[in-house]
Every structure is written in C-alpha cells, then in structure tokens.
Amino acid sequence: NSTNAYYVKDNKIFTRTFADFNNEIELYSVSPSKIIANDECLYYLFDGNIYRLSLDGESCQKLSFPESVYDLGKIISATDISFHGANLLICDKLGDSVQEFSVNSGTLTFTGVAIAKGKTAFNRIGKDSTAIEKFGNRVAVLDPFKLTVINTDDVGYLNGTFTNLYINDAPDAFALGNQTILSVKDNALSSYDLKTNASNQLNLQINGEILKQFYN
Numbered sequence: 001n002s003t004n005a006y007y008v009k010d011n012k013i014f015t016r017t018f019a020d021f022n023n024e025i026e027l028y029s030v031s032p033s034k035i036i037a038n039d040e041c042l043y044y045l046f047d048g049n050i051y052r053l054s055l056d057g058e059s060c061q062k063l064s065f066p067e068s069v070y071d072l073g074k075i076i077s078a079t080d081i082s083f084h085g086a087n088l089l090i091c092d093k094l095g096d097s098v099q100e101f102s103v104n105s106g107t108l109t110f111t112g113v114a115i116a117k118g119k120t121a122f123n124r125i126g127k128d129s130t131a132i133e134k135f136g137n138r139v140a141v142l143d144p145f146k147l148t149v150i151n152t153d154d155v156g157y158l159n160g161t162f163t164n165l166y167i168n169d170a171p172d173a174f175a176l177g178n179q180t181i182l183s184v185k186d187n188a189l190s191s192y193d194l195k196t197n198a199s200n201q202l203n204l205q206i207n208g209e210i211l212k213q214f215y216n
Contacts, residue, residue, distance in 0.1 A: 001037045004055070008032065013044065013053070027057035034081055043088065048077035050090070052103070064107045069167050072099055072121035073110040087111060095119075112157030120145055123162050133176040138194070140176040147174055147183065149194065165192055165199075 004015045011031035014024055032044035032051075042053040050063045068074040072095075080091035087102045097116035101108040112123045120126070126143030133140050139150045147170060149163040171183035171190075181192040189202040 001039045001055075003039070004037070006035055006037050006042060008035065013042070013057070028053055028060065036081055036083055038083060038086075043081055045078055045081055048079070050078050050081060050088070050108070052106070061106050063103065066101075066108055066110060068110070070121045070124075071095070071119035072097060072114050072116060072124070075099070075108070084113075112159065122159055122164055123157050131173065133174070135176045135178060138176065140174065140181065142170060142174055144170055146170055147181070149176075149181070163194070 003019070004017050005021075006013060006015050006027070008014070008031060012029050013027045013032070013035060015027050016022075016024055027042075030044065030046060030051075032046045034045040036043050037055070041055060044051050044053060049065075052061045052063060053059070065075045066073060074095075075090055075092050076094040077092060078090050079093040082089045084100055087100050088108070089098055089100055090108075091098050095116075097114055097119060099116075100111045100113040102111055103109075112121070114121065118127070125141050125148055126145050129141050129143040131142040134152075137151060137153045139152055141148050141150070146167045147165045149165065151161050151163075154161050165181070166183065166185075169185070171185040174181055174183040179193060179195050181194065183190055183192070190199060191202055192199045
C-alpha cells in the first residue's frame with residue numbers, strides 16, 4: 001500500500017514500512033497463495049477462500065461467499081484476487097470467470113460486473129432469447145432460462161435495474177403490459193404484477209401457440 005510492503009516468507013506474512021525498510025515485522029502466521037493490500041486492510045487467498053486481515057495483524061476475517069441461482073454472483077473456488085477501486089476482482093478457475101465483488105461487513109456482494117462467456121446472471125440475457133417486448137420504460141426479454149424485465153430509465157449493471165422472473169422455469173410465451181405480464185406455460189396462463197410483485201395463476205386455458213403467433 002502507500003506506506004508498507006507486504007510479502008510471504010517462511011509460511012508467514014511479513015511487512016516493512018517504507019520509512020524504516022530495514023525493520024522486518026512479522027504480521028500473521030499463514031502462507032497464502034496471493035496477498036493484496038490497500039491503506040485499510042490486507043486481503044489474502046488461502047485454500048480457495050478469501051480473508052481480510054487488519055494492517056496490524058490483530059484481526060482476521062474469512063469473507064463469506066454469496067449464493068446465487070445464476071452461474072455468476074457466486075464463487076466456487078477463488079484462484080486469484082485483485083483490486084478494482086474499493087472492490088475486489090476475483091478469478092474463479094472452476095467457474096471460468098472473473099467477477100467483481102464489493103465487501104460489506106465480511107460478505108462479498110456481486111456488483112454485476114464480470115468477464116465470462118455463456119454464463120447466466122441477473123443482468124445477462126441468454127443468447128437463445130425467443131421474444132422481446134417494450135412497454136413504456138420497460139423492456140422484457142424471454143430466454144430459455146428466465147424472463148428478464150429491464151428498466152430502461154436506469155440502464156446499468158446494478159441489480160435494481162433487472163427483474164428476473166420464472167428462473168429455471170421460463171414460460172413458453174409472454175405479453176408485457178403497463179403493470180402486468182401475462183405468460184403461458186404448458187397452455188396454463190398466469191399474471192405477474194410488476195408493482196406488487198404478486199403472481200397469480202389464471203383460471204383460463206389458452207393455446208400457447210396462439211399467444212406466440214399474436215406477439216410475433
């Protein structure tokens with residue numbers, strides 16, 4: 001960081017201040033595969049997990065990996081870390097990705113920024129999307145994995161911009177209205193209220209092919 005150099009020797013983390021570089025200080029007894037530091041703390045990688053160490057070596061915390069219904073937004077096994085501003089870029093070899101996470105009270109939070117190919121995420125549309133509609137400030141896109149509603153007034157990577165519905169149970173077809181989405185799955189019709197987030201099965205059977213043809 002701006003005041004110290006940090007390094008690993010004899011299975012321990014050591015530090016030297018630039019003001020007194022000849023003085024070696026033992027910081028913490030661990031042999032990580034990677035260490036990075038800023039002026040607030042030090043992060044190190046050990047056995048696929050990420051730890052945050054205070055600069056005086058007195059406090060060490062294992063960071064919690066988040067869970068996700070998507071391919072991205074979670075870490076299988078961290079293999080490298082780097083800073084991206086105040087956030088962490090985490091390489092996951094098993095997950096075949098580089099993802100950005102913020103650190104909040106010991107928990108990693110996915111920012112939506114990632115380098116990956118063919119992965120699902122809250123802000124990614126599948127390449128095999130089958131339908132797209134726009135109504136007002138919303139765009140809705142159907143792919144084989146989910147139905148995504150995007151707020152075009154706030155386009156970005158943030159989670160609040162995207163509403164993902166029917167994850168792992170995508171409908172066959174849908175229609176986007178002002179506050180309501182109608183969707184059909186196996187010829188059964190349901191509605192979703194975008195204002196209240198309430199979903200209801202409608203007592204009406206409809207031919208999904210008719211809905212597809214009408215909105216194509």
